[in-house]
Amino acid sequence: MTTENVSFATIREQIDAHDRFVLLSHVRPDADAIGSQLGLAHSLLELGKEVTLLTEDGVPSSLAFLPGTDFIKTPDLSTEIDAEVVFALDTATKPRLGEKVNAAVAGIPHWINIDHHITNPRYANLNHIDSNAPATGEILYDFLDSTEMPIPQASAENLYAAISTDTGSFQFPSTTAKTYRIGASLLEKGVRIGEINQLLYENFPFRRIELLRELLNSLKVTGDGKVASWRLTQETVQRLGLELDDSEGLIDHLRSIQGVHVAVFFEELDTGKIRVSSRSKDDRVDVGQVCGHFGGGGHKLAAGARMTGPIETAESKFLTQVYDALEGIG
């Protein structure tokens, strides 16, 4: 373990010194997770390296269009990966890589961790954690660019998807001038901007809109109009035949309400656990800290937790902490 960030040059040396790599990201992967894996993978492949890509829950069908998703494998408990170096990307804790993924790479001693979650405990041998970066994809672009690694079009499109989605289409306050410059560079490397954006943002299955209708029916605005929340029950998940990522990004509808500071999404999982996603629109309200009370974490303005059910109890416990965090904020 190292407490300091290793330099990009050190990571590049590790790449030059080895031939076989396995690239991982978190359970229930989003576009920053998958895009980071594939963005780095296409660059390593250009260098003639051998690359294995694993993800616990598989690639969500909504991201299947990203170049190279066919190569991503879902391990079972007997999978054993033969590689020299593990890259853990966009994953705040080791268990979040998933049980089967962890088992599959357990024999590999050399780990590199690249991430932007402030709560990351630096669980690898070499860590590069930058909580100022709005997306892991941005850190990876910086790394590839500064160490003169190849960035083929397939890398560029994956990194673009990673950065665009984690910044809310270059809108969140974490977005900087540098983020836009990187966006421009990625376009120069051949990102099909219209096509990729349409596939990312205008290509949802109808059941997602049915889900939105259900969520809107459960919408509550409380805390003097500062808190918006809604809930998704297993009954609805079953009835609409929802897939894991169908709700991805819908919380932005809650954020968009005038006067709302905090948005919270309560989702009942098939295990009976309650998955809580929260967003803050206000720098003074740290939802990462609120989620910390329940064993979760993430970023200041976007964080999550898993709570025990039933959903009503989780809801009232979590919202009580949110109201506390809002105390004294006008």
Ligand SMILES: [Mn+2]
């Ligand atoms: Mn991310």
